[in-house]
Amino acid sequence: MAQPGTLQVAVVGTGKMGADHVRRIQEVVSGATVTAVVDVDAERAKAVADRVDGCTAYTDPTAAMAAADVDAVLIASPGPAHEAALLAAFEHDLPVLCEKPLTPDAASALRVMEAEQRLGRRRVQVGFMRRYDAEYMRLKALLETGQLGRPLMLHNRHRNVASPPGWHSEMLINDSVVHEMDVTRWLLGQEITAVTVLRPTPSANAPDGVQDPQFVVFETDGGAVVDVEIFVNCGFGYQVQAEVVCERGTARIGDGHAMVTNMAGRWGGTIAQDFVERFADAYDREVQAWVDATRRGEVTGPSVWDGYAVAAVCEAGVRALTEGGRVEVELAERPALYR
Ligand SMILES: NC(=O)C1=CN([C@@H]2O[C@H](COP(=O)(O)OP(=O)(O)OC[C@H]3O[C@@H](n4cnc5c(N)ncnc54)[C@H](O)[C@@H]3O)[C@@H](O)[C@H]2O)C=CC1
Numbered sequence: 001m002a003q004p005g006t007l008q009v010a011v012v013g014t015g016k017m018g019a020d021h022v023r024r025i026q027e028v029v030s031g032a033t034v035t036a037v038v039d040v041d042a043e044r045a046k047a048v049a050d051r052v053d054g055c056t057a058y059t060d061p062t063a064a065m066a067a068a069d070v071d072a073v074l075i076a077s078p079g080p081a082h083e084a085a086l087l088a089a090f091e092h093d094l095p096v097l098c099e100k101p102l103t104p105d106a107a108s109a110l111r112v113m114e115a116e117q118r119l120g121r122r123r124v125q126v127g128f129m130r131r132y133d134a135e136y137m138r139l140k141a142l143l144e145t146g147q148l149g150r151p152l153m154l155h156n157r158h159r160n161v162a163s164p165p166g167w168h169s170e171m172l173i174n175d176s177v178v179h180e181m182d183v184t185r186w187l188l189g190q191e192i193t194a195v196t197v198l199r200p201t202p203s204a205n206a207p208d209g210v211q212d213p214q215f216v217v218f219e220t221d222g223g224a225v226v227d228v229e230i231f232v233n234c235g236f237g238y239q240v241q242a243e244v245v246c247e248r249g250t251a252r253i254g255d256g257h258a259m260v261t262n263m264a265g266r267w268g269g270t271i272a273q274d275f276v277e278r279f280a281d282a283y284d285r286e287v288q289a290w291v292d293a294t295r296r297g298e299v300t301g302p303s304v305w306d307g308y309a310v311a312a313v314c315e316a317g318v319r320a321l322t323e324g325g326r327v328e329v330e331l332a333e334r335p336a337l338y339r
C-alpha cells in the first residue's frame with residue numbers, strides 16, 4: 001500500500017521511455033509510486049509490473065485509469081495512441097504527463113485542446129523535457145536578464161547515433177526536430193511562422209530512401225531566424241547543441257565538456273550515446289516537477305497549447321520537406337486557458 005499522500009501513477013506504454021519512467025518514479029523521484037502499467041503487449045507490461053511492489057499490469061488504458069489505486073497518468077505509448085489515452089484520462093479527471101508529441105498532427109492536438117478546455121482547467125504537462133535540462137535552463141535564464149540584447153538567430157544541432165528500424169524521412173521532423181520547435185518557442189518567447197527544409201545529399205549510412213541529414217529553417221513572429229541540423233545516423237554519438245546570437249553577444253550550450261582529459265599526447269572527452277544518457281537529469285527534473293505540482297493540485301510546464309503549436313509547426317515542416325519551398329504555419333488563436 002502506498003503511503004498516504006503519495007501520488008499513485010499509471011504508466012501507459014512500457015517500452016524504452018515508459019520502462020525508464022517507471023524506474024525513475026520508483027528509484028529517483030519522491031512523492032509518487034507506480035501502481036499500474038499498461039501495454040498492448042501483455043508480456044512486456046507484466047515484466048515491468050513484476051519489478052514493482054503493488055503494481056498491476058493491464059493491456060487496456062481505460063481499465064487502469066478506472067482503478068481505485070490510480071490518481072495520475074504518465075503516457076509513454078507511441079504518439080498515435082496519445083489522443084485516446086488523453087481523452088480517457090480526461091473522462092476519469094486524472095492529471096497527465098504526456099510524452100512528446102502531444103499527438104502526431106495538428107487536428108488531433110486541437111481536439112485534445114478543445115477537450116481540455118471543456119474541463120475548464122489544465123490537466124496535462126507535455127513531455128518537452130529540454131525545458132528541465134540544466135544547460136537549457138541556464139541559457140533561458142541568461143536570455144531573460146536581457147544582458148545580451150534581443151535574440152536574432154538560434155543555431156541548433158541535433159544528432160543521433162542511428163535511427164531506429166522503420167524510421168522514415170518525416171520522422172526526422174515529427175520525432176526529432178519537434179524538440180527544437182518547442183525550445184525555439186520557449187527560449188525566444190516567439191511563435192514559429194514559417195518552415196523551410198533543405199535536403200543535403202543523404203549520408204551513405206542513412207537507411208535506403210531516408211532523407212538524412214536535413215537542414216531546417218524556422219522564421220518567427222519576432223523576426224528571428226532559427227536553423228536546425230538534424231542528422232539521425234551520424235554514427236559517433238548523441239549531440240544536442242544550441243547557440244543563440246543576440247545583439248550584444250552569443251551564448252552556446254551542449255558542447256559536452258563536462259570533463260576533458262589529457263593523455264598520451266591527446267586531449268578529449270566522451271560523447272553521450274543516446275538521449276536517455278544525455279537528458280537523464282532533465283527527465284528526472286521533469287517528472288519530479290510533475291509529481292510535485294500534481295500533489296499541490298496544480299499543472300505546470302509545457303501545456304496542451306505548446307503541444308498543439310508544435311504539432312502545427314510539424315505539419316508545415318513535413319510539407320516543406322515533401323513539397324519543397326517555404327511553408328507558412330497555420331495556427332489557431334490561443335485560447336484564454338493558455339494565456
Ligand atoms: N522525451 C524524449 O526525449 C523522448 C520521448 N519519446 C516519446 O515517448 C513515447 C514512447 O516512445 P518509446 O518508449 O521510444 O517507444 P517504444 O516503442 O519503445 O515503446 C512504446 C510502447 O508502447 C506500447 N503501446 C503501443 N500502443 C499502445 C497503446 N495503445 N496503449 C498502451 N501501450 C501501447 C508498445 O507495445 C511499446 O511497449 C513516444 O511518444 C515518443 O515520441 C521517445 C524517446 C525520447
Ligand SMILES: O=C1[C@@H](O)[C@H](O)[C@@H](O)[C@H](O)[C@H]1O
Nearest residue numbers: 100160175176177179232275
Ligand atoms: O524524443 C526523442 C526521440 O524520439 C528522437 O528520436 C530523438 O531524435 C530525440 O533526440 C529524442 O529526444
